[in-house]
Amino acid sequence: SKGTGSLSENAGRELKEGEEPVVGSAGGDVSLKDAPTLAFPSISTADFQFDLEKASDIIVEKVAKFVNKLGNARLVLVDLSHKSKILSLVRTKASEKNIDSNKFFTFVGDITRLHSERGLHxxxxxxxxxxxxxxxxxxxxxxxxxxxxxxxxxxTKEQAKSLLPGNAVVVPLPSISPLLCREGVTHVIHVVGPNMNPQRPNCLNNDYIKGCRVLQEAYTSLFEGFSSIVR
Ligand code: AR6
Known part of the structure; x- marks a missing residue:
């Protein structure tokens, strides 16, 4: 049922996790599947142990700021499980802010196999x-x-040797990369978020004043990087 159907079929219905929005336009049904799309994981919230409530506030705030500056491009927050806490927090907060669900939605799947396994390009x-x-x-x-x-x-090495927390680097993929051949991914954007895990480098020791600032910078760098590709 993914990627088919018209606006009228889908109108008035909430999209489920793992489902793509589909719209119609004058002159026939046109899927949005070829709109430029950035799939991104929730930065810092697993291994780096960043607070999920705070992270979800920042994701929604930054998505709200950028989503309408990207033309027809879409932003998709991805996680591996339907039980993902960060996905449900973000969905709730995004709908409270009336963010356009055609331009931003959550999706369950392996970010390296979204096209081949889930039909999301x-x-x-x-x-x-x-x-x-x-x-x-x-x-x-x-x-x-x-x-x-x-x-x-x-x-990646051609673009940068290392990256400070809060920064992102855009890496164009050569055509031999399986991510491009199999999944149609043309660019990977590496983002380094704030780390709250004492077992990892640059731990912020629960300094959430700094941590939130760094996470905000990370999403700004990510969305600006995506915007530079889309333009
Ligand atoms: N597809 C989609 N989402 C995923 C996948 C996947 N294949 N794998 C994990 N997630 P994390 P961090 C989700 O730990 O907290 C590494 O060791 C996951 O459920 O990958 O920023 C790096 O080298 C979570 O929601 O990143 C760094 O040292 C989100 O991706 C460190 O971890 C981010 O979880 C970075 O830690």
Whole structure:
């Protein structure tokens, strides 16, 4: 049922998790599936142990600020499970702010397999990276570097050697990367968020004044990076 149907079929109905919005337009049914789309994970909220309430406030605030500056482009917050707490917090807060659900929605799936397994085409994906921009470490970083192959590692090194928390770097993918061949992902944007995990570098020791500022900067850098690709 994904990617089919017209506006009239879908009108008045809430989109479920894992479902794509579909709209009609004058002259026939036109799916939004080819609109430029950024899929991004919730930065810092798993391995980096950032507070979910605070993170969800920041995600919704930054999405609200950017979503209407991106033309027809879409922003999609992704997580692995239907039980994801961050997805449900963000959904609630986004609907309270009346954010257009055609332009921003949540989606359940592996961010490295959204097209092949879930039928959602995202031309850009974001990574919750580490400051060394190195593979491994678990979470979405391990998944993206593994799916991107050697080509992603090489392309990343060409753009930056390291990244401070709050910053993002846009990496164009070479055509040999499986993320491009299989998933149609043309760019990965690495983002380093604030870290509250004492076992990881640059721990902020629960300083949420600084932490929130760094997370806000991280999403600003991410959405500005996406905007530079879309333009
Ligand atoms: N697809 C979609 N979402 C995912 C996936 C996936 N394959 N894997 C995890 N998530 P995390 P952080 C979600 O821990 O907290 C690494 O070791 C996950 O459920 O990946 O910023 C790096 O090297 C959560 O909602 O990132 C860094 O050192 C979100 O992605 C450190 O972890 C982010 O979780 C960064 O930690």
């Amino acid at each position: 995202c031309n850009v994906i974001a990574n919750a990276a580490n400051w060394r921009l190195k593979p491994g470490g678990g979470g979405v970083n391990a998944a993206i570097f593994s799916a991107g192959g050697q080509a992603l590692e090489v392309a």
